[in-house]
Amino acid sequence: MAMELWVEFFEDLEQIRGRSRNTIMAYRRDLELWEDYVRTSHDIPGFYVFMKKRELSPRSQARVISSLRTYFKFLESRGKKAPELRELKAPKVKVGLPKALTPEEFRKLYNACETEDTARTARNHITLLMLYGLGCRVSELIGLNLQDYHETDRWLAVVGKGNKERAVPLTDHLNQELKAYIEGARPALLRDKTSSILINDRGRRPSRVDIWRWLAAWSLKAGFEEPVNPHRFRHGCATALLEAGADLRSIQMLLGHASIQTTQIYTSVTTKNLTETVDQHHPLSGLKES
Numbered sequence: 001m002a003m004e005l006w007v008e009f010f011e012d013l014e015q016i017r018g019r020s021r022n023t024i025m026a027y028r029r030d031l032e033l034w035e036d037y038v039r040t041s042h043d044i045p046g047f048y049v050f051m052k053k054r055e056l057s058p059r060s061q062a063r064v065i066s067s068l069r070t071y072f073k074f075l076e077s078r079g080k081k082a083p084e085l086r087e088l089k090a091p092k093v094k095v096g097l098p099k100a101l102t103p104e105e106f107r108k109l110y111n112a113c114e115t116e117d118t119a120r121t122a123r124n125h126i127t128l129l130m131l132y133g134l135g136c137r138v139s140e141l142i143g144l145n146l147q148d149y150h151e152t153d154r155w156l157a158v159v160g161k162g163n164k165e166r167a168v169p170l171t172d173h174l175n176q177e178l179k180a181y182i183e184g185a186r187p188a189l190l191r192d193k194t195s196s197i198l199i200n201d202r203g204r205r206p207s208r209v210d211i212w213r214w215l216a217a218w219s220l221k222a223g224f225e226e227p228v229n230p231h232r233f234r235h236g237c238a239t240a241l242l243e244a245g246a247d248l249r250s251i252q253m254l255l256g257h258a259s260i261q262t263t264q265i266y267t268s269v270t271t272k273n274l275t276e277t278v279d280q281h282h283p284l285s286g287l288k289e290s
Contacts, residue, residue, distance in 0.1 A: 003031065003034075005074065008074075008078070009071055010027070012074060013027060018162040018164075019161075020162075022139070026067070027067045027071075030068065031068065033064060034064070037050045044088060058091045061091050062091055068088055069090075100232060101232040101235065105222075108222040108223070109219065112219075113221075118185070119186075119188035120185075120201070123181065124218070125177065126178060126181040127198060129177055133174045135234045135254055136158055137231075138208050138211050138212075140158050140160055141198065142198060142207065142210075144196070144197040144198065146182065149182070151179055154170045154171075154172070169254075178197075212230065237254075238254075
């Protein structure tokens with residue numbers, strides 16, 4: 001790689017900023033795309049055309065620009081000149097409302113994940129309960145260990161992006177279900193020495209692929225047209241809390257959002273739902289213009 005301070009930049013991402021392996025690989029792909037372009041041209045406007053030819057969506061283009069700006073800021077912090085930092089602007093991206101999992105959809109998945117093996121059924125149930133009840137990411141879910149569970153105080157220590165740890169409270173029901181799973185079903189599934197709370201069918205810590213594969217199978221069995229994306233559980237958790245009266249700051253802390261602006265997206269979801277409810281049920285909605 002001919003780019004300046006390449007090694008130092010990725011060491012900074014990993015060791016100083018604590019970025020995950022997946023995030024670092026995404027930065028690498030974005031910077032390699034830039035390097036491919038500058039081999040033939042240094043015209044900044046042409047880079048946007050280059051990305052479009054690569055069939056990158058506006059959202060993907062925005063991510064690439066963000067990665068490049070982070071890199072060029074790093075160069076300037078090390079005394080290098082990076083005029084591209086002032087020229088590269090992210091394209092406007094229309095923020096779509098997150099599609100939240102509904103309680104009815106959750107119940108369908110919960111019933112569909114049952115098997116003849118009681119231990120696997122308990123594992124499947126607790127997987128769904130934690131995804132929906134904790135609002136956690138898949139990477140956070142598969143990283144949960146026995147020592148992260150605090151039964152008496154009813155909370156879990158969840159390690160999120162940037163290795164930041166947060167305490168996520170458990171409802172009484174989820175706490176009881178988790179305790180029963182750990183004491184009963186987990187030992188029956190375990191075949192390898194691991195501290196992981198969740199255990200896959202091979203007796204080990206599950207991978208991201210395991211979770212996606214389980215959800216795809218349960219979605220098919222439940223009659224969904226397409227597999228339920230695990231992030232929908234996270235959206236569903238946040239939306240349900242907000243509609244029940246939880247404040248944005250509490251939801252931000254629960255989900256581990258770095259910025260309150262990310263959490264504020266859910267206010268658009270609930271406002272949209274409220275508007276639809278008013279349109280359907282408010283007395284004035286039936287009046288027509290004279």
